[in-house]
Amino acid sequence: EAQVTQNPRYLITVTGKKLTVTCSQNMNHEYMSWYRQDPGLGLRQIYYSMNVEVTDKGDVPEGYKVSRKEKRNFPLILESPSPNQTSLYFCASRPHGETYEQYFGPGTRLTVT
Amino acid sequence: RKEVEQDPGPFNVPEGATVAFNCTYSNSASQSFFWYRQDCRKEPKLLMSVYSSGNEDGRFTAQLNRASQYISLLIRDSKLSDSATYLCVVNTPNQGGKLIFGQGTELSVKP
Numbered sequence: 279e280a281q282v283t284q285n286p287r288y289l290i291t292v293t294g295k296k297l298t299v300t301c302s303q304n305m306n307h308e309y310m311s312w313y314r315q316d317p318g319l320g321l322r323q324i325y326y327s328m329n330v331e332v333t334d335k336g337d338v339p340e341g342y343k344v345s346r347k348e349k350r351n352f353p354l355i356l357e358s359p360s361p362n363q364t365s366l367y368f369c370a371s372r373p374h375g376e377t378y379e380q381y382f383g384p385g386t387r388l389t390v391t
Numbered sequence: 392r393k394e395v396e397q398d399p400g401p402f403n404v405p406e407g408a409t410v411a412f413n414c415t416y417s418n419s420a421s422q423s424f425f426w427y428r429q430d431c432r433k434e435p436k437l438l439m440s441v442y443s444s445g446n447e448d449g450r451f452t453a454q455l456n457r458a459s460q461y462i463s464l465l466i467r468d469s470k471l472s473d474s475a476t477y478l479c480v481v482n483t484p485n486q487g488g489k490l491i492f493g494q495g496t497e498l499s500v501k502p
Contacts, residue, residue, distance in 0.1 A: 310489075320494040321435070321478070337487070344470055377423050380490060382434035 280305045283384035284369050291359060292391055299354045299386050301369030308374045310352040311336070312344065314365040315385075323367070327352055328374070339352075359390040392417055397479050404479045405501055408469045412496045414462040414479030423482040424455055426464050428475045429495065435478055438464075447484035 284305045291297055291301040301379065311326040313336075323336030341363055343355040352371075356363060369383040397414045404410050416424075424441035441444065441453040441462055452465040462479055479493035 309428040311489075313492075318465065318494070321487060366432060375488070378442065379425075379437045379440075382436070384434055385432070387432075 280371055280381070282371055282381050284367075284382035284386050286383060286386060288387050290389045290391065294349075294358050297356050297359060297388075299356075299367060299369075299388070301352045301383055302350050303352075303371040303374075303381070304350065305371060305381065306349065307371035307380050308349070310346070310369065310371045311366045311380075312342070312352070312354045313370065314338065314363075315368065324367075331374055333334065334374070359388075361390050364388060366391050392485075393493075394405075394418060394491045395479055395481050395493040395494050397477075398476075399496060401497040401499055403499045403501060404469055406469055409465065409467045410469055410498060411466075412464045412477055414464075414478070414493055415461050416462070416479075416481040416491075418481070418483060418491075419460060420484045421481045422484060424462050425440055425480040425490075426451075426453060426462075427478040427480055427492075428477050429478055429499055435492075438477070457462060458497070466498075467487075469498075471500050473500065474500045479480075 286353045306323040308329045313321045322338045325344040327333045367386045370380050372378045372380040393486040423458040426438040428438045429435040441455045445454045450467045454463045476497045478495045483489045
């Protein structure tokens, strides 16, 4: 089944404790993104990657890191999480080309206390 | 001004009603337009792409007005299962064709 998977789905952590949210897709898509979704602010792009070893900042990259060592994986790293990073996070992927459907993972609900 | 603007709603309608959602976008260079549906706190899923000539998929009709930079979605004969948030999505011609999401319009269809 074609899909984007994320882990963990739910995470409660404390300020400053490094964490990684994994994202994997099995559709051989070149383009992958991370978004956060907050009430009243909609989906905002954190980072994106157009292919292996090619990553770039989105609209709200502060406090986050990513890597793209393999085509299928695009982990999101929070080196020192803070409460303002409490949010719902979505990973997404699509083929190159602007007309293609973007597929989203199921989401990771992160709470930082 | 937000790059993609939608009326957040909520729209509360009875079953069988026709409901229309509107969306405006600010970048005249945008080329691709979509409507996504998002059920409560789940992942967004593509509902339909929006083509210049307008397009229909069953009870759903999407329209694009490039001159006014305006997109619409019409839902006819609303079902309870149509209750969701509808996201207007527009691409940007740079950053690899980044998608810009509107905040979404919440629809609640009541019996």
